[in-house]
Amino acid sequence: MSKTITFGEVLMRLSPEGYKKISQSSTLEFYFGGTEMNVGASLANFGNEVKHVTCVSDDIVGQAATSTMKRYGIDTSAVIRHQAPLGLYFLEVGAVMRSSTIAYNRAHSAFAGIEPGMVNWEEVLEDADWFHWTGITPAISEGAWKTLEEGLKKAFEKGVHITADPTYRKDLWNYGQDARSILSGLLRYSTVFIGGVNEINEILGTSYTGDREGFIEAAKTLLKEYPNLAKVFDKVRNGGNASAQKISARAWNGKDYLETEALEVAHVVDRIGTGDAYAAGLIYGLQHYDDQKTIAFANAACALKHTIEGDVNLVSVAEVIDVVEGNISGRIKR
Numbered sequence: 001m002s003k004t005i006t007f008g009e010v011l012m013r014l015s016p017e018g019y020k021k022i023s024q025s026s027t028l029e030f031y032f033g034g035t036e037m038n039v040g041a042s043l044a045n046f047g048n049e050v051k052h053v054t055c056v057s058d059d060i061v062g063q064a065a066t067s068t069m070k071r072y073g074i075d076t077s078a079v080i081r082h083q084a085p086l087g088l089y090f091l092e093v094g095a096v097m098r099s100s101t102i103a104y105n106r107a108h109s110a111f112a113g114i115e116p117g118m119v120n121w122e123e124v125l126e127d128a129d130w131f132h133w134t135g136i137t138p139a140i141s142e143g144a145w146k147t148l149e150e151g152l153k154k155a156f157e158k159g160v161h162i163t164a165d166p167t168y169r170k171d172l173w174n175y176g177q178d179a180r181s182i183l184s185g186l187l188r189y190s191t192v193f194i195g196g197v198n199e200i201n202e203i204l205g206t207s208y209t210g211d212r213e214g215f216i217e218a219a220k221t222l223l224k225e226y227p228n229l230a231k232v233f234d235k236v237r238n239g240g241n242a243s244a245q246k247i248s249a250r251a252w253n254g255k256d257y258l259e260t261e262a263l264e265v266a267h268v269v270d271r272i273g274t275g276d277a278y279a280a281g282l283i284y285g286l287q288h289y290d291d292q293k294t295i296a297f298a299n300a301a302c303a304l305k306h307t308i309e310g311d312v313n314l315v316s317v318a319e320v321i322d323v324v325e326g327n328i329s330g331r332i333k334r
Contacts, residue, residue, distance in 0.1 A: 002287050003049040004130040005160075007119075007151055008036030008137045009111035009144075010054050010065045013272070013311060015091040022092060032068040033311025035134050035167070038273045042280035042301070042313040044073035048287075051075040053124055053151070055114040057086040062110065072312065078124050082110035091272065094242035100271065107174065112141040119147055121154040130283055131155040133190075134165040138182050139172035145182055152189040156228075161286075164190035164229075165279055168202050180205070187226050192286070193219075194279050196234035212250075212257065219252035230254055233295060235278045235302060236262075243268050245306060249278070249299035253291045260296050263303040263323070270309045277305035277313035281320065293324070300324045 011034045016025035040050040052074045056062035058081035065086060069076050087106030094100035106112065125131070133152065138145035155162055166183045173179045184203055187193070193200075197210045200218040204225060208218035219232040231253045238246040248262040281301030285294030300323035305313040 002129045003051070003127055004040065004043050004132060004283060005051050005053065005124060005128050005151075005155070006036040006040035006132050007053040007148060008034055008134060009087055009106065009109065009140060010034040010037050010052075010056055010069070011087045011089055011106065011109075012061065012065070013089055013091055015093060019093050019095045022090065028090075031310040031312075032065045033273060035136050035165075035276055036132060037069065037074070038276035038311050038313070039132055039280045039283070040074050041069070041072035042277055043284060045312075045314060046280070046284045046317050048284065049075070051078055051124060051128075053078040053119055055080040055082050055111045055118070057081070057110045058083055059085075061086045078119065080114065080118055082113050084108060084110040084113050086110055087112070093270070096241050096243050099242055104172075106140065109140075111144065113143065114141070114147050115143040116146040116150050119151065121151045124151070125155055125158055125160060128155070128158070128160050129287075130161045130163065132163045132165070132279065132283060133186070135167040135179075135183050136169060136172065138186065139169055139179065142175050142177065145177070149186060152186060156189040161192065162190040163192045163194060163279065163283055165194040165275075166199055166203060167195075167275075168199065188228060190226070191228055191230055192282075193222060193226075193229050193232045194234075194282060195232070196236070200232075212259075215250060216252055216257055223252075223254060231291070233282050233298070235275060235299070238262065242271070245271070247274075247299055247303045247306075249295040249302075251291060251295050256291075258292050258295055260299045263299060263328070265303055265306040268306045271306060273311040273313060274302050274305045276311075278302035280313065284317070296324045297321070 013031045014028040044050040087109030090103045092101045208214040246262040250259040281298030285297040
C-alpha cells in the first residue's frame with residue numbers, strides 16, 4: 001500500500017440549501033474540506049494510506065474537522081492545534097448561467113498561524129512514497145509557505161515523489177511576497193506537475209496558447225526549466241454553463257502527448273473539489289497504471305466528483321474504472 005502525505009488548510013464550508021442565495025436563506029449546511037485534504041480523503045477512499053498535515057482550531061470545531069478526517073480514513077496524528085479559529089468559506093451554488101460564488105474568511109485562521117519547526121517532517125515522512133502540495137498553501141501566510149518548503153526539502157532528500165498543483169489564487173496572496181517567485185522555488189523540489197497552459201504561463205512568465213501544440217511547447221519548456229519535473233498533466237474543462245460541463249485530460253510525459261475523450265456531465269450536483277478529485281486520480285493512477293490509463297482514471301474521477309455533494313470525492317476505484325470502461329449510463333446496480 002502506498003503512503004501519501006498531504007499538507008494544507010482544512011476549512012468549514014457553509015452554504016444555503018440547494019441553489020439559494022445566502023440572502024434567501026436562514027440556515028446554512030456545512031462540510032469540512034480543503035484542497036489538499038480533499039485529495040487525501042479521495043486517496044484514502046481508494047485504499048491508500050494517507051496522512052494529512054494541518055493546523056486546526058483548538059475547540060469543538062477543530063475537533064469536528066479532525067473527526068471528519070478520521071472518518072474518511074485519514075491519519076490525523078500530525079494535526080496541530082492552535083488557539084485561532086478554523087478558516088471558513090461561504091458558497092452560493094450557481095445554476096445554468098448564474099455562476100457559483102465563494103467568499104473566504106481565512107486570513108487569521110488557525111492554519112495561517114502555522115510556523116516552521118511546528119511539524120516534525122522527519123517523522124511525518126517516514127515510509128512515505130508521495131507528497132502532494134498546491135499553490136493555495138503558500139498563499140495563506142509566510143509561515144505556511146516556509147513550513148511547506150521545509151517539508152518539500154525533506155521529502156526531496158528522501159526521494160519521495162512530489163506532485164505539485166501550483167494553483168494561483170491572486171486574492172489569497174496578501175502578505176507581501178511575490179507568488180511567482182515562491183511557487184517557482186517550490187517547484188524545484190517537485191517531480192510531477194498538475195496544471196495547464198495558464199499555470200505554466202503564470203510560472204514562466206510566458207504566453208503559450210491553450211491548443212495542443214501550445215500545451216506541448218509549454219510543457220517542454222517547463223520540464224527544461226525544472227529538470228526534476230518529469231511529467232505534466234492537465235485537466236481541460238469546457239463548460240456550457242454552471243449546470244453542465246465537459247471534462248477531458250491531456251499529458252506530456254517527456255516523450256509523448258496523451259489525451260482522453262471528453263466526458264459530459266449533463267447535471268452538475270457539486271463542482272467544488274473536482275480538481276482535487278482529478279489530482280487524487282492522477283496520483284492513484286501513477287501508482288498503478290501506465291500514463292494513458294492514468295489520465296483516463298483521473299478524468300473519470302473528476303467527472304464523477306461532479307455528482308457528489310460536498311468537497312470530497314467519495315467514489316470507489318471500481319466506480320471510476322466503470323466510467324473508464326465506458327459504463328456511463330448511470331443505471332441502477334442491484
